[in-house]
Amino acid sequence: MNIALERLLEAIVATLRNDVIPHVGDAYARGQAVGVIDLINNIGPRIEWARAPLMEAVTEKTALLAAVAPLLPGMEAPGEAAAVERLSSAELAAERDRLDAAIGDALALAHGAGDEGRTALAMIVRHLHDEQARAMKTTRKPLFAEIASGRDDKEK
Amino acid sequence: MSASFDPFDTETIRTRIAGFIAGQGVAEVAVGPLRRFTVGFSWVTFGFRASWREAGGTVERDLILRAGPPNGIFGPYRAFPEFTTLRALAGSGVPVPTVYWYSDETEVLGAPFFICDLVPGEAPIPWTHDGGPAFDDATRVALGSQFVSALAALHSFRWQGTPVAAIGGETDPTRTAAVQVDTWERLLGEWSPSRVPMLEHAAIWLRAHAPVAPRIAIVHGDFRIGNFLVDGGRITAILDWELVRLGDPMEDLGWICLQAWRGRSPHMCHFFTREELCERYAALTGAPVDLRAVRYWEAFGTYKLAVMHYGATHCFEKRGFNDLRMAGMGAQIPRMLLQVESAMERAV
Numbered sequence: 107m108n109i110a111l112e113r114l115l116e117a118i119v120a121t122l123r124n125d126v127i128p129h130v131g132d133a134y135a136r137g138q139a140v141g142v143i144d145l146i147n148n149i150g151p152r153i154e155w156a157r158a159p160l161m162e163a164v165t166e167k168t169a170l171l172a173a174v175a176p177l178l179p180g181m182e183a184p185g186e187a188a189a190v191e192r193l194s195s196a197e198l199a200a201e202r203d204r205l206d207a208a209i210g211d212a213l214a215l216a217h218g219a220g221d222e223g224r225t226a227l228a229m230i231v232r233h234l235h236d237e238q239a240r241a242m243k244t245t246r247k248p249l250f251a252e253i254a255s256g257r258d259d260k261e262k
Numbered sequence: 263m264s265a266s267f268d269p270f271d272t273e274t275i276r277t278r279i280a281g282f283i284a285g286q287g288v289a290e291v292a293v294g295p296l297r298r299f300t301v302g303f304s305w306v307t308f309g310f311r312a313s314w315r316e317a318g319g320t321v322e323r324d325l326i327l328r329a330g331p332p333n334g335i336f337g338p339y340r341a342f343p344e345f346t347t348l349r350a351l352a353g354s355g356v357p358v359p360t361v362y363w364y365s366d367e368t369e370v371l372g373a374p375f376f377i378c379d380l381v382p383g384e385a386p387i388p389w390t391h392d393g394g395p396a397f398d399d400a401t402r403v404a405l406g407s408q409f410v411s412a413l414a415a416l417h418s419f420r421w422q423g424t425p426v427a428a429i430g431g432e433t434d435p436t437r438t439a440a441v442q443v444d445t446w447e448r449l450l451g452e453w454s455p456s457r458v459p460m461l462e463h464a465a466i467w468l469r470a471h472a473p474v475a476p477r478i479a480i481v482h483g484d485f486r487i488g489n490f491l492v493d494g495g496r497i498t499a500i501l502d503w504e505l506v507r508l509g510d511p512m513e514d515l516g517w518i519c520l521q522a523w524r525g526r527s528p529h530m531c532h533f534f535t536r537e538e539l540c541e542r543y544a545a546l547t548g549a550p551v552d553l554r555a556v557r558y559w560e561a562f563g564t565y566k567l568a569v570m571h572y573g574a575t576h577c578f579e580k581r582g583f584n585d586l587r588m589a590g591m592g593a594q595i596p597r598m599l600l601q602v603e604s605a606m607e608r609a610v
Contacts, residue, residue, distance in 0.1 A: 108592065
């Protein structure tokens, strides 16, 4: 999830305010929806995206680049690893993005190289797969059927 | 002067559309209240009733207004390709709504738009509550037959020498795939603030394995369950032509095969196995289908759908499109990237 938390919460509040609450007939239910807005407004300033997965991503990408650099002549040295413990979530996300750009460059080199390039490519592809597989552990099944039909999952 | 498009201000839209229709060579135009349909992630759709006098008689119709909002996922939009294709396909074997007027100017609504007939029917969707089949067997067979017949008719349509020749796309059979990869890679660059190595890997792979198109046809670009209407057991209209262009017809076959359109069903778009789909299509068009090319286009389609997820995220985060479904698509990007990887593996 790469969307800025601030924007996400702002849109949730706007959706409740403009698209949901005006159409809720029951006064108690309407009040509860306003209660959700009230909570979001107070939670917002106190939270940030979880740091642990971002730290893990930065650590793994740094290690990957260090491992493939000797296999890819012409690849820029990955540089010193960031001190992840001292970085905020936003700084970690920026570092992850910087490393992803370096991985993209390494990919392009690996595709055009020989045997060592193929080894590097396999390592990079493995990393990309593992990263998304890890992200899937926190990705819930989409509720598209319920969103499209406007009905609860248990209804038919 | 350019107008600004506000999809919530239906009264202003109604007034402007009435004025626009009156300028199309008809008289005594009356446009009823607009109601907005919540379908679709991209164009904004309104229904309304209108009447006008034409050739000495009064015409009264239930109509659809489709407008491409400036902040929509694929904006800036053009109505010309969709309108021109729908007009050309009228009376063909492809069920389409009758189209009336269009404009790509921003003076009228602040957004390109076209007007067509309201076609009766419901749109079956690919997502089911339990992830299982969308149809019972009898419905699957009946609708599946119509679905592939419509596609075969579209791809058999002789577009050469018709206005469709001007809708855009790529007519060099050796370039159709590369141009599509270039297009969606450029869009990814516009929509994603950071680089996406998995999709960079996919783009390199797609360029290296690009097939030559067996012929050039009208490509719908989003031909799947969810984009047609069914009424009384019949497909009454194929919808959502916003990605239409000239290109490799195998692209539409590959798109039908995406994992995203079938859930856990073994049937592509809940209709056929991959082999059945290709066999039926080949029988209807008289043109053999290269399964490897279909697998390639399935991998490309999965890449394209992944890029669309970045588009939805960008639309939500940067363009003020306040639809939470867009943010929801952003949350599914890991699933999409893994599907891109597995589609490439299947296509090797």
